[in-house]
Amino acid sequence: MKLRDFGIQDGISEVIATTMSKEGMPNAAPIGIISDKKICARIYPDTHTHSNIHATKKLVANVVSDPLLFVSSALGDLDEREFYTVDELPVLRCADAWVSFECEKDKQDNTLIHLHPIKGRILRKRVQAISRGTNAIIEATIHTTRYLAMKDEKYLEWIAHYEDIVKKCGGCREKEAMKKLREIIQ
Amino acid sequence: MKLRDFGIQDGISEVIATTMSKEGMPNAAPIGIISDKKICARIYPDTHTHSNIHATKKLVANVVSDPLLFVSSALGDLDEREFYTVDELPVLRCADAWVSFECEKDKQDNTLIHLHPIKGRILRKRVQAISRGTNAIIEATIHTTRYLAMKDEKYLEWIAHYEDIVKKCGGCREKEAMKKLREIIQ
Numbered sequence: 001m002k003l004r005d006f007g008i009q010d011g012i013s014e015v016i017a018t019t020m021s022k023e024g025m026p027n028a029a030p031i032g033i034i035s036d037k038k039i040c041a042r043i044y045p046d047t048h049t050h051s052n053i054h055a056t057k058k059l060v061a062n063v064v065s066d067p068l069l070f071v072s073s074a075l076g077d078l079d080e081r082e083f084y085t086v087d088e089l090p091v092l093r094c095a096d097a098w099v100s101f102e103c104e105k106d107k108q109d110n111t112l113i114h115l116h117p118i119k120g121r122i123l124r125k126r127v128q129a130i131s132r133g134t135n136a137i138i139e140a141t142i143h144t145t146r147y148l149a150m151k152d153e154k155y156l157e158w159i160a161h162y163e164d165i166v167k168k169c170g171g172c173r174e175k176e177a178m179k180k181l182r183e184i185i186q
Numbered sequence: 187m188k189l190r191d192f193g194i195q196d197g198i199s200e201v202i203a204t205t206m207s208k209e210g211m212p213n214a215a216p217i218g219i220i221s222d223k224k225i226c227a228r229i230y231p232d233t234h235t236h237s238n239i240h241a242t243k244k245l246v247a248n249v250v251s252d253p254l255l256f257v258s259s260a261l262g263d264l265d266e267r268e269f270y271t272v273d274e275l276p277v278l279r280c281a282d283a284w285v286s287f288e289c290e291k292d293k294q295d296n297t298l299i300h301l302h303p304i305k306g307r308i309l310r311k312r313v314q315a316i317s318r319g320t321n322a323i324i325e326a327t328i329h330t331t332r333y334l335a336m337k338d339e340k341y342l343e344w345i346a347h348y349e350d351i352v353k354k355c356g357g358c359r360e361k362e363a364m365k366k367l368r369e370i371i372q
Contacts, residue, residue: 127283171196
């Protein structure tokens with residue numbers, strides 16, 4: 001099984017991880033799949049993703065291109081209607097592809113999870129030009145989560161930098177996503 | 187003809203413009219296709235793209251995902267073997283899709299070119315996760331061209347910022363592209 005066929009490339013691929021709680025509640029949050037010689041991800045304790053992985057030992061990597069979904073899943077909860085279930089695992093309806101993984105905690109590093117692919121599906125292939133606006137939303141979302149956690153003003157400067165790129169290069173989904181980020185920050 | 191089907195979305199899409207000189211020499215350079223109510227692009231005078239458009243009134247927008255190709259075409263000339271010809275227009279071999287346009291200069295704004303789609307082809311659809319490394323190469327390339335034109339040190343700081351993202355998140359193509367950028371800057 002080649003992860004590249006499912007859109008996961010060498011380096012870090014930004015995907016939305018979906019996991020199921022012990023009680024059967026789906027959760028979604030952006031993560032980076034690190035694909036070097038081995039596949040792994042850094043998942044911080046005190047997150048639903050981390051506790052769900054602890055409970056079920058599984059996650060699904062959803063390859064998604066909508067910037068608004070990165071914002072919504074990073075900084076809030078997705079509506080249950082956004083998910084469906086495959087083999088008792090939650091998958092996002094809007095995913096272009098997904099891969100399910102068996103998760104194994106690193107023995108030394110508490111945030112590092114080793115990922116072993118179980119299976120995957122390709123649902124939609126497309127042609128897509130690079131969009132600086134979409135990319136700026138991903139960066140602005142990362143800096144927003146850091147700002148909310150650490151309250152360091154330097155993150156606000158980064159957010160403003162990426163907001164300028166969104167204003168100049170973004171389409172309507174990116175502008176809506178940026179508006180949502182601003183509402184969360186204020 | 188819907189440009190979205192060819193990967194060109196609302197907002198600005200980063201593509202590689204290919205044009206033919208009066209003498210039949212192909213040229214490639216990154217541009218942003220601005221897709222709002224109308225389709226246009228900003229193309230600076232003193233570029234091959236600008237003089238070729240003046241000569242032939244046409245350009246081809248190539249939708250490409252390889253970060254190295256953005257660097258090579260922004261800061262040097264592509265090898266002739268990278269092109270083939272369709273209707274006397276150059277197209278990139280590695281394009282996932284391309285759209286040819288009739289070009290019309292704006293009457294007031296010397297850098298603004300209005301674009302009227304002629305025809306397009308989809309050659310390869312794929313699934314692709316968002317890559318912060320690829321995106322960082324696009325930004326670093328933009329700041330490198332600005333630095334080379336204006337020699338303002340602030341651009342070097344931006345390049346260093348994006349280089350950090352490439353080191354952390356990039357795959358081998360991104361790392362090779364960043365190395366090429368560094369060679370050009372030094």
